[in-house]
Amino acid sequence: MKFLKLFLVLFVIQMQAQQGGMWIPSLLKGMNETEMKNLGMKMSVKDIYDVNQSSIKDAVPHFNGGCTAEVISPKGLILTNHHCGFSQIQSHSTVDHDCLTDGFWAYKMEDELPNEGLTVTFMVKIEDVTTSILEGTASLSSEAEKQKKIQENITALSNLLPKENWQENKIRTFYEGNQYMLFVTETFTDVRLVGAPPTAIGKFGSDTDNWVWPRHTGDFSLFRIYADKNNRPAAYSKDNVPYTPKHFLPISLDGVAEDDFTLVFGYPGKTNEYLPAVAIEQIITELNPAKIEVRDKALKIADSFMRKDNAIKIQYASKYASTANYWKKWIGETQGLKKSNAVTVKRESEKTFQQKITKAGKEKEYGTVLADFDKNYTEIAPYALARDYFTEVVLRNTELLSIGYKLYQLEQVYKTKGEQSFIDRKNNLIPGLANFYKNFNSTVDEKVFEQLIDLYATKSPKQFLPQSLINVNEGNLASEIYTKSKLQNYAGLIELLSGDAGTVLTNLNNDPGFLLVKEIADKYAKEVAPKYDEINVKISALQRTYMKALLELNTDSRIFPDANSTLRITYGKIKGYEPKDATVYTPITYLEGVMEKYIPGDYEFDVPEKLLNLYNAKDYGPYNENGKMPVCFIGTNHTTGGNSGSPAIDASGNLVGLNFDRVWEGTMSDLHYDPSICRNIMVDIRYVLFIIDKYAGAKNLISELKLVHPKKTNSLKKKNLK
Ligand code: ARG
Ligand code: GLU
Numbered sequence: 001m002k003f004l005k006l007f008l009v010l011f012v013i014q015m016q017a018q019q020g021g022m023w024i025p026s027l028l029k030g031m032n033e034t035e036m037k038n039l040g041m042k043m044s045v046k047d048i049y050d051v052n053q054s055s056i057k058d059a060v061p062h063f064n065g066g067c068t069a070e071v072i073s074p075k076g077l078i079l080t081n082h083h084c085g086f087s088q089i090q091s092h093s094t095v096d097h098d099c100l101t102d103g104f105w106a107y108k109m110e111d112e113l114p115n116e117g118l119t120v121t122f123m124v125k126i127e128d129v130t131t132s133i134l135e136g137t138a139s140l141s142s143e144a145e146k147q148k149k150i151q152e153n154i155t156a157l158s159n160l161l162p163k164e165n166w167q168e169n170k171i172r173t174f175y176e177g178n179q180y181m182l183f184v185t186e187t188f189t190d191v192r193l194v195g196a197p198p199t200a201i202g203k204f205g206s207d208t209d210n211w212v213w214p215r216h217t218g219d220f221s222l223f224r225i226y227a228d229k230n231n232r233p234a235a236y237s238k239d240n241v242p243y244t245p246k247h248f249l250p251i252s253l254d255g256v257a258e259d260d261f262t263l264v265f266g267y268p269g270k271t272n273e274y275l276p277a278v279a280i281e282q283i284i285t286e287l288n289p290a291k292i293e294v295r296d297k298a299l300k301i302a303d304s305f306m307r308k309d310n311a312i313k314i315q316y317a318s319k320y321a322s323t324a325n326y327w328k329k330w331i332g333e334t335q336g337l338k339k340s341n342a343v344t345v346k347r348e349s350e351k352t353f354q355q356k357i358t359k360a361g362k363e364k365e366y367g368t369v370l371a372d373f374d375k376n377y378t379e380i381a382p383y384a385l386a387r388d389y390f391t392e393v394v395l396r397n398t399e400l401l402s403i404g405y406k407l408y409q410l411e412q413v414y415k416t417k418g419e420q421s422f423i424d425r426k427n428n429l430i431p432g433l434a435n436f437y438k439n440f441n442s443t444v445d446e447k448v449f450e451q452l453i454d455l456y457a458t459k460s461p462k463q464f465l466p467q468s469l470i471n472v473n474e475g476n477l478a479s480e481i482y483t484k485s486k487l488q489n490y491a492g493l494i495e496l497l498s499g500d501a502g503t504v505l506t507n508l509n510n511d512p513g514f515l516l517v518k519e520i521a522d523k524y525a526k527e528v529a530p531k532y533d534e535i536n537v538k539i540s541a542l543q544r545t546y547m548k549a550l551l552e553l554n555t556d557s558r559i560f561p562d563a564n565s566t567l568r569i570t571y572g573k574i575k576g577y578e579p580k581d582a583t584v585y586t587p588i589t590y591l592e593g594v595m596e597k598y599i600p601g602d603y604e605f606d607v608p609e610k611l612l613n614l615y616n617a618k619d620y621g622p623y624n625e626n627g628k629m630p631v632c633f634i635g636t637n638h639t640t641g642g643n644s645g646s647p648a649i650d651a652s653g654n655l656v657g658l659n660f661d662r663v664w665e666g667t668m669s670d671l672h673y674d675p676s677i678c679r680n681i682m683v684d685i686r687y688v689l690f691i692i693d694k695y696a697g698a699k700n701l702i703s704e705l706k707l708v709h710p711k712k713t714n715s716l717k718k719k720n721l722k
Contacts, residue, residue, distance in 0.1 A: 107698060271670045336672075
């Protein structure tokens with residue numbers, strides 16, 4: 001009986017532990033720690049986060065504000081994804097030495113390449129500052145006043161709280177404004193490129209394989225942090241020295257097997273796990289389909305040109321990849337939300353929530369939250385849709401319109417702030433525009449314009465359409481604008497921007513491209529944006545109340561705060577999944593799979609000759625697993641954008657993999673985590689080591705690392721004990 005009980009308790013905990021979650025590393029003691037131990041973790045939570053002694057968190061910095069990295073040597077060597085270091089790798093490429101195609105390896109420290117603007121930020125400590133931030137807000141009745149006071153408190157406190165002079169205080173909100181945390185950070189700016197595999201390895205499978213399992217991408221790159229003589233952050237100087245970290249991750253050569261514990265440590269960007277059902281429904285039926293359709297059209301046009309013309313392919317490759325990334329994610333997300341019945345599941349839990357409110361006698365505080373959500377989401381629907389069309393068509397995917405919008409803003413600066421601000425803004429704008437036009441082709445853009453303006457005119461809410469888009473003939477409008485507008489090339493733009501403010505504004509207001517953007521943007525600014533903002537403020541306030549109620553009424557369950565680009569931990573197990581009927585995915589891929597996908601000469605699936613040779617000779621060195629080369633694996637860790645480059649860590653704190661993606665069926669985990677289909681994708685660290693060592697011959701880097709055998713050592717120890 002006793003055993004049965006214990007078994008049941010363990011079973012329940014095991015099931016719960018698969019529910020996802022992104023946790024604050026300083027608050028793991030208690031429920032999380034118990035779960036992690038039950039899943040197989042052998043460390044204590046103090047090994048993960050400790051303010052007084054070095055811990056794993058000291059090895060996990062934010063990489064350039066958008067990705068994660070991990071320190072893997074005592075000399076400040078860091079590992080992140082290839083797609084995170086992509087623009088740095090690209091920036092060092094020349095015709096003679098194309099680091100993207102050929103890869104790059106520094107065989108000596110002197111060869112490591114500096115990167116202007118690249119930052120790596122460590123988190124020194126976390127503190128709860130909720131009371132101080134909310135001080136003086138209780139008596140304020142309007143939401144706007146409250147937010148203003150909170151902002152003032154944040155600014156004041158950030159300046160006031162103690163820190164070293166090379167550090168920064170950052171305050172972030174958790175649980176939609178119910179909690180505030182202080183982060184003391186240190187940012188290094190001398191960060192040099194050390195190594196990157198060729199794209200045929202680092203981006204193998206490219207957009208076709210993006211968000212997809214089974215996966216075979218070696219998505220990694222290496223950088224090194226440099227510091228001044230005192231090991232503090234310093235601007236680039238040849239006198240800087242490799243940074244000595246407080247902690248670096250040992251690397252396990254023993255690999256992973258199904259059901260092994262893993263944790264992923266990093267900086268997830270944004271999730272919305274606590275939206276009401278009505279919001280999810282809107283995403284599924286209206287917002288995602290609209291955004292997907294716009295990008296679908298834009299991508300198809302770009303693709304048709306890229307396939308015919310190599311120059312256009314180069315110009316559009318990076319833009320195409322970034323547009324395709326979320327386009328594909330939204331498609332998977334929508335399907336996953338439908339498949340997992342997210343709306344019904346949410347509606348059910350909302351019923352329970354409503355009952356709990358009654359039971360707790362909290363009707364006065366929370367009784368109408370759900371009804372108010374319904375009302376406000378219904379009210380915001382047309383504005384939200386119009387906003388998405390405006391963003392996707394004008395700001396993001398029709399390039400001539402997006403440039404036009406920058407000039408529209410320039411005109412606004414003149415109107416609101418005067419001539420000097422206008423001149424400053426104009427001078428700021430020009431260098432970026434020069435770059436923009438290098439990768440712009442007006443024939444491609446005209447086709448995009450024709451189709452996207454058609455969507456705008458026919459699918460976005462009619463009541464917000466400007467006059468010239470009512471019953472518009474898209475073809476005529478396109479040829480009018482793309483023959484007459486000066487926004488089509490850099491020279492034309494510079495012509496428009498020459499002269500004093502008066503001349504520039506007169507010129508702009510004679511340009512048909514500018515005039516169209518102005519008409520659309522004016523209409524949007526008058527009729528959509530203010531109302532959208534007004535309702536949205538109410539929705540945010542409701543979300544805060546809803547979150548407060550969820551926390552108050554569910555004290556026994558695990559409620560994690562939505563991602564907000566702060567350091568989090570997520571844990572789970574190595575696990576396969578069943579994406580559909582009669583299909584089972586196992587959790588580990590091997591180099592054999594790369595060869596199965598290999599298409600000689602293809603831009604996504606070509607394989608470098610040297611890798612073919614190593615494969616044919618099975619020359620995998622100590623990185624093989626019973627004669628095979630593991631490439632990627634999946635687990636139940638709950639990750640999102642920003643977790644790219646995050647370390648996957650084993651039960652004892654060793655690096656086993658590098659996070660870089662999620663599986664197609666589970667991309668809805670940003671809104672609704674379903675343990676049966678949500679998986680994160682990691683590169684096996686042994687594949688990374690194999691590429692560095694056997695492919696690139698960079699023994700200098702391997703010799704810096706601490707390679708360990710946690711599984712083999714344990715079984716040896718056990719044998720010795722017997
Ligand atoms: N889907 C991954 C992440 O969201 C990888 C993106 C980069 N790769 C690509 N093929 N576009 O951001
Ligand atoms: N590739 C994503 C990134 O760049 C991580 C994958 C995800 O969104 O889960 O952050």
